[in-house]
Amino acid sequence: MSFLHKFGTALVKTLPPETAHRAALRALSLGIGPKYKCDHTSLKTEIAGLSLPNPIGLAAGFDKDAQVPDAMLAAGFGFVECGSVTPLPQAGNPKPRLFRLSEDRAVINRMGFNNQGLDNFAKHLRARKGKPGIVGANLGANKDAKNRATDYITGLAALWGLADYFTINVSSPNTPGLRDLQGGDALEDLLGRISEARQNLTGDAPSLPIFLKVAPDLNFAQIERITEQARTYGMSGIIVSNTTIERPDYLQSAHKNEAGGLSGAPLMSMSTRILTEFYTASAGKIPLIGVGGIASGGDAYTKIRAGASAVQLYSALVYAGPSLAADICDDLAARLKADGFAHMREAVGTLAGDKA
Numbered sequence: 323m324s325f326l327h328k329f330g331t332a333l334v335k336t337l338p339p340e341t342a343h344r345a346a347l348r349a350l351s352l353g354i355g356p357k358y359k360c361d362h363t364s365l366k367t368e369i370a371g372l373s374l375p376n377p378i379g380l381a382a383g384f385d386k387d388a389q390v391p392d393a394m395l396a397a398g399f400g401f402v403e404c405g406s407v408t409p410l411p412q413a414g415n416p417k418p419r420l421f422r423l424s425e426d427r428a429v430i431n432r433m434g435f436n437n438q439g440l441d442n443f444a445k446h447l448r449a450r451k452g453k454p455g456i457v458g459a460n461l462g463a464n465k466d467a468k469n470r471a472t473d474y475i476t477g478l479a480a481l482w483g484l485a486d487y488f489t490i491n492v493s494s495p496n497t498p499g500l501r502d503l504q505g506g507d508a509l510e511d512l513l514g515r516i517s518e519a520r521q522n523l524t525g526d527a528p529s530l531p532i533f534l535k536v537a538p539d540l541n542f543a544q545i546e547r548i549t550e551q552a553r554t555y556g557m558s559g560i561i562v563s564n565t566t567i568e569r570p571d572y573l574q575s576a577h578k579n580e581a582g583g584l585s586g587a588p589l590m591s592m593s594t595r596i597l598t599e600f601y602t603a604s605a606g607k608i609p610l611i612g613v614g615g616i617a618s619g620g621d622a623y624t625k626i627r628a629g630a631s632a633v634q635l636y637s638a639l640v641y642a643g644p645s646l647a648a649d650i651c652d653d654l655a656a657r658l659k660a661d662g663f664a665h666m667r668e669a670v671g672t673l674a675g676d677k678a
Contacts, residue, residue, distance in 0.1 A: 339420040339429075339640075347385070350393040350644070358398035358648035362655035364665050367400065369609050369631045370531035370558035372456050372487060376400035376651050377666060378622060381613050381634035382460035382489065382535075386437045388446040395455040398647035403634065404443070405460030406491050409476045411439035412464055415496060422640060423575035423586070427617065429637045431565070432582030434496045435462045440480045447484035459485035460535070465497050471512045475519045478532075482523045487530055490516060490557075493537040493564035495583045501537055506547065513555035520556070531558035538563035538593045538614060542603070545596070549603040559609035561634070562597045565589065566614075586637035590615025594628050598674045601629025606671050617642065619653020626654075626666060627673040 337345060349355065365376040379401040380394050388404040395402055414436025421430045437443070447457070461477035463470035474490055481488070492503040492512070503512055513534070520529050534557050536548060552560055565583025573588065593614025600610055612630030616622050617638035625633045638646055654666075663669045 338418075339422050340417065342640075343384075343420070346644075347389055350390040353393070355393045356397045356643075356645040356648065358396075358645070358651070360398060360400065360648075360651045362651060364655055364658050364663070365400075365651060367632055367666060369611070370487070370533070371528070372401065372531060374400040374456060374632065376654075377626070377630075377632035378647050378650050378654075379403060379611070379632055379634040380647075381636040382406055382491065383431075383433075384636050384639065388443050388457070388459075391457045392450060392453060392455065394644065394647075395457075397644045398651055400632070401456035401458065401486075403458040403460050403489060404485075405437070405489070406435050406462035406494065407437050407440055407443045407459060407477065407481075408435050408462045408464045409440050409467075409473050409480070410464050411442070412436060419582070421575075421577040421580050421582075423573065423577050424641075425574040426578070426586065426588055427638075427641055428573070428575070428584060428586030428588050429640055430577060430580045430582045430584050432496045432580070434465065435494065437462075440477060444480055444484055447481065451484065456486045458487040458489060458533075460489040460491050462491050462494065463497070463500065470500070470503065471515050474512065475515060478516070478519050478523065482530065485530070487533065487558070489533045489535050489561060491535045491564070493535050495537070495565060495567045504536060504540075504544070504548065509548065509551055513551055513557065517555040529556075533557065533559045533561050533611065535561040536563055538566045538589065538596045539568060540596060542599055545599050546603045549600060549608065553604070553608055557608070559611060559631075560600055560604075561611040561613060562600050562630075563589075563593045563614050566592060568592065585614065586640075587615050587617060590621060590624075594624060597625060597630060598628045601671055601674045616650075617646070619650045619657055622650050622654050623657045623669070624673075626669050627671070629671040629674045631667070631670055
């Protein structure tokens with residue numbers, strides 16, 4: 323990380339969290355950000371038909387309105403997921419709603435899908451059409467939607483051909499009742515409708531990838547059913563996981579009891595365990611993207627060996643800044659080489675393989 327980027331990251335951390343986030347987006351939109359090109363051939367990744375220069379992705383939540391995907395790709399991310407976006411603009415939950423837990427290297431948010439809506443999101447994606455780099459759209463539902471499943475179909479239709487892939491986010495804890503869509507019959511209905519919509523949008527052409535993003539607060543019976551449903555309805559993969567509503571006893575920050583989803587370092591162990599269980603439940607036959615607590619090459623390597631074919635991060639950027647992607651790429655490549663793996667795909671699931 324250059325002195326300028328170190329100074330900028332330190333300066334941003336002195337601001338209130340949501341103000342700091344807006345400042346970071348503004349700086350990136352002006353071209354003030356790190357530049358890194360990943361040349362490690364061992365990290366070139368194929369997942370669900372997507373060709374990635376490396377498996378380190380930016381998770382949804384950082385760039386809700388698709389304002390700076392190209393700046394984050396230039397910083398070294400192998401792919402960028404924008405959103406969550408809802409059909410209609412919404413303000414989200416009352417402020418304050420974003421909290422740094424600095425002592426715990428964590429974040430709690432209860433943003434509530436604040437975004438400027440599909441029309442604005444589509445405009446931004448349309449403006450970058452033809453540029454290189456994989457950019458996905460994380461779809462959500464409006465808080466007051468009469469039929470939330472319909473909101474996801476609306477998002478698919480509005481952004482089809484503009485985004486490189488889609489994520490169906492049914493796991494945010496900050497929209498009341500949203501996580502109920504992960505359960506049994508509700509998920510069956512939702513995925514059935516998405517499958518039908520995908521067929522209508524695709525016709526005879528190859529489909530764009532569609533992932534399902536799940537919560538870490540699941541038991542193994544739920545994991546088995548979600549995995550079966552995802553495979554039955556042709557989901558391209560599962561993103562494991564969103565933030566947690568759990569609060570580990572060891573949290574030290576004064577903000578530890580704030581309502582919302584907890585992310586960052588405390589989520590690493592929980593989300594990795596759930597990731598391993600999804601890999602086991604699927605026998606390694608559905609691609610997984612590991613999210614939760616990644617702040618280093620070692621963390622990314624752990625997720626990959628637990629069963630992830632790619633990973634995503636966001637919260638660690640609060641503490642390390644956008645050059646973190648480059649650091650993780652270099653570190654991950656070195657770890658693979660040290661363990662005798664010629665390519666990242668050889669390491670996928672090696673810690674969970676005996677259970678799959």
